[in-house]
Amino acid sequence: MRQQIGALVYLYLEELEIEETINTPEFIIMGAAKAIREGKGKNWLPLIVTQIGANKYKIIGNSFVYAVAEKAGLEQVWCLIADDSENTKNVVKLLTQETLPRINLATATWEEIKVGLDYLNHRSVNPLKLGSVKLPTIVDKIDRAERKNWRESLLEVTNLKCGISKGEKLKIFKEIFYTIPESDAIVKPPLPNKLTVAELKNMAKERGLSGYSKLKKDDLIKLLFEE
Numbered sequence: 001m002r003q004q005i006g007a008l009v010y011l012y013l014e015e016l017e018i019e020e021t022i023n024t025p026e027f028i029i030m031g032a033a034k035a036i037r038e039g040k041g042k043n044w045l046p047l048i049v050t051q052i053g054a055n056k057y058k059i060i061g062n063s064f065v066y067a068v069a070e071k072a073g074l075e076q077v078w079c080l081i082a083d084d085s086e087n088t089k090n091v092v093k094l095l096t097q098e099t100l101p102r103i104n105l106a107t108a109t110w111e112e113i114k115v116g117l118d119y120l121n122h123r124s125v126n127p128l129k130l131g132s133v134k135l136p137t138i139v140d141k142i143d144r145a146e147r148k149n150w151r152e153s154l155l156e157v158t159n160l161k162c163g164i165s166k167g168e169k170l171k172i173f174k175e176i177f178y179t180i181p182e183s184d185a186i187v188k189p190p191l192p193n194k195l196t197v198a199e200l201k202n203m204a205k206e207r208g209l210s211g212y213s214k215l216k217k218d219d220l221i222k223l224l225f226e227e
Helices: 026-038 063-072 086-095 110-122 135-144 155-160 168-173 197-206 217-225
Strands: 008-012 047-053 056-061 076-081
Touching: 026 063, 047 063, 056 063, 056 086, 063 076, 110 135, 135 155, 155 168, 197 217
Parallel strands: 047 076
Antiparallel strands: 008 076, 047 056
16 A cells, blocks of 8 residues: 555554664663653654555654664554655755755855854864864855865865864864865756767757758758757
């Protein structure tokens, strides 16, 4: 039976597949499992799953709940059915805080850079530790830089003397910041003379043109690219 997207269903644990490693400390899993056993034995926070077979589902969000349910000895758990698109999976991971939002430095605003750096600097686990350099100063330096063609390595940020150096700090910085150089983001169409005859004929076919089947390469180029 195909479940409806958005349906809340009560599924057996044996019907569920989990692909990722759950990194939640055992202490927290045990504590939550004990609370479930002492309550009504229900996971009131549903797993987010996609259907992959008649009675088979893949977990895409709230994996921690699965670990707790397993530890509590539950046979069934509440699950919310989602579609299997990449966009849905990304949104679910962000909403369940199982992944971090990422910021493209090629297009980021001053405010986006500030919020990202503030998070990295003040988080409890593996903070960036910007030291005595004031956050607005760092943000200003990055914001004023020509970031549109920064490389994927983001080494350019280490040349700004803004407190982010090579090594561990740059590694932490890259956890949420990335870049797609503008020159790479724009896919340039191939030059007509670089296309094969077969490719040119396919283009003519897709455009609904006629009389192209017996044309040579130069004539095909004229037909397709010259008025």
